[in-house]
Amino acid sequence: MNFGVIVFPGSNCDHDCLHVISSVLGQNATPVWHKETSLTGLDAVILPGGFSYGDYLRTGAIARFSPVMNAVKAFASEGGMVLGICNGFQILLEAGLLPGAMLRNKSLSFICKDVHIKVENAATPFTGHCTSGQVLKIPIAHADGNYYTDPVTLAALQANAQIVFRYCTPEGRVTSEANPNGSLDNIAGIRNAEGNVLGLMPHPERCSEDVLGNDTGRLIFLSMLDALKKAKLKAVVA
């Protein structure tokens, strides 16, 4: 499968993602410069973490106007799989591909540590290798991960099972103490209504190998790969 990793000026997790796709998953990983206007030939697209455009104005606010974002929007509207990690999630929010916005962490601190997240929806193309309610230990590293949306949108996210990951205790309890940044409803990751776009604040690409002491993040990439393979098989059969 062909994965594209978008590289914005200031992206800094792009190489981690490329490494996981190529070395851990054994798939084709292509860096896509933000000035590109086409994503032809790609099966999935990843918006990596970092500080695109120095986080000027708001996180993701300027990156969303990069030329490649028109192609990402078109790709997503045709059902293409798009994964946004950390800053990539923030860009997807600013671009309107996912609902809501990010506020500064409640503590005002940049938080870089392992957290636990609960898989609230295992029936997505990004979580097929997980089980419902499974607790994943994954690192976060952000200053603006305090997810916010209006009550109507939140109710819709809850009703449509669009909240895919929520911050929880190691035992899987979703409590305010387990919420590292003040995020609404402990939201760590959401998907769009169609299910092909996912954004999450934790960094699965930083924990996808045994050598790093944690390979939990691999579940998300493996899920994507499986979903792509199944979709391709379906297309061939059809």
Place this chain on the structure above:
Amino acid sequence: MKAKIHVTLKSGILDPQGKAIEHALETLGFKNASNVRMGKYLELDLKETDKGKAEVEVKSMCEKLLANTIIEEYRYELQ
């Protein structure tokens, strides 16, 4: 024409920076200060001379880029 634009978090949305500043003011003895809200101030020159057209343009800038209207509100003056 000059546009002076203020972008602030909507009322009711938690402003952790405003809260931290409020605590700092309190520590300094400014007990009368409350409800501190922090925002952004932007200033820009516009080639437009017609105030009505300038207003339409500035509003569009705010809606599209300068403010995220999910969490922020904006106001501006034209001079």
